[in-house]
Amino acid sequence: MIEILSPTELARAKDTGALVAGILQTLRNRSGVGTNLLDIDRWAQAMIVEAGAQSCYVDYEPSFGRGPFGHYICTSVNDAVLHGLPHDYALADGDLLTLDLAVSLGGVVTDSAISFVVGEAKDAADTAMIAATERALSAGIAAAGPGVRLGDVSHAIGSVLDAAGYPINTQFGGHGVGSTMHQDPHVPNAGRPGRGFKLRPGLLLALEPWVMADTDELVTDADGWTLRSVTGCRTAHSEHTIAITEDGTEILTLPRA
Structure with a gap:
């Protein structure tokens, strides 16, 4: 099913996106060396419930x-990249952590993910890989818009990842x-x-966009x-939820000022 939102639903999607972005920002700030993945899950649960939203x-x-799944957020560490099930693990200095969060508020869902190094980065390749996924995400967003074919968006993302030298898995992707x-x-x-489909x-x-180093x-x-x-x-x-608008795109999962 391909769902087209009404202007009223789109307004609610903006609220959901701001909530997801705010939770991820808070969790990033609170996640440090020694933080347990189960604590991150509990913190996410508390913020979702407090907002009157649903996991x-x-x-x-x-x-x-x-x-x-039974948890409120995906926590993927180092060689884990998708659907990381929170478990009893304390983050170590230099761990590469991905947090992936999808929430429903007012009947509308948004979804976002961030990757970052906990503590001190031990290898420049980690930060380069994160930056490549962020560039690919920006390229995909820039390519999207009304009347654009879905293949143009995928091509923009893949071109950045390929140029950076990363193999690309197409089994799991955006949606x-x-x-x-x-x-x-x-x-x-x-x-x-x-x-492909015309947006x-x-x-x-x-x-x-997500990648594995080799x-x-x-x-x-x-x-x-x-x-x-x-x-x-x-x-x-790296992940953002975007809305296709009459004149372009809008990123919904950015933190509000």
Whole structure:
């Protein structure tokens, strides 16, 4: 299903996006050496509940997971890149942490992810990889707009990642959002320009370039959820929810001033 939001729903989506951005910013500021992933999950839960919002993860039970997920945020560390299940682990100096959060407020969902190094970065390759996903995200957003083909967005993302030398996995990527977290269209992180669905005003897209340093192959943890690089290499992931508007795009998951 591809869902097109009304102006009233879009206004609610802006509130949801601001909430997601604010929670992620707070969690980033609170996450340091020694922070336990379960504490991050509890902090996320408290902020979601306080806002009168609902987690998109607690009851999430897709075909590819061993559900329900049962937590409020995805916490992926080092070689984990997607769907990191929070567990009893204290962050160490130099860990590369990805936080991925999707929340519903007022019946509308937004989704965002950030990657950052905890404490002191030990390897410049980590910060370069994070920066590459952020550049790819910016390129995808810049390419999007009313009448644009979805392949143009995927191509813009993939061109940045490819130029930076990262293999690209297209099994998991961006997606539509709206009244639910995962909707059509799928937005792979590589594509052919001029192909695919034509973007329309009112469409919300979660764009999420993610990479692994030296492979495009994933392996699933014994927890049934956490996806890691098959080689054990480091990973990074950046994501924003955007709205297609009459004259361009609007990033919904930026913190409010």
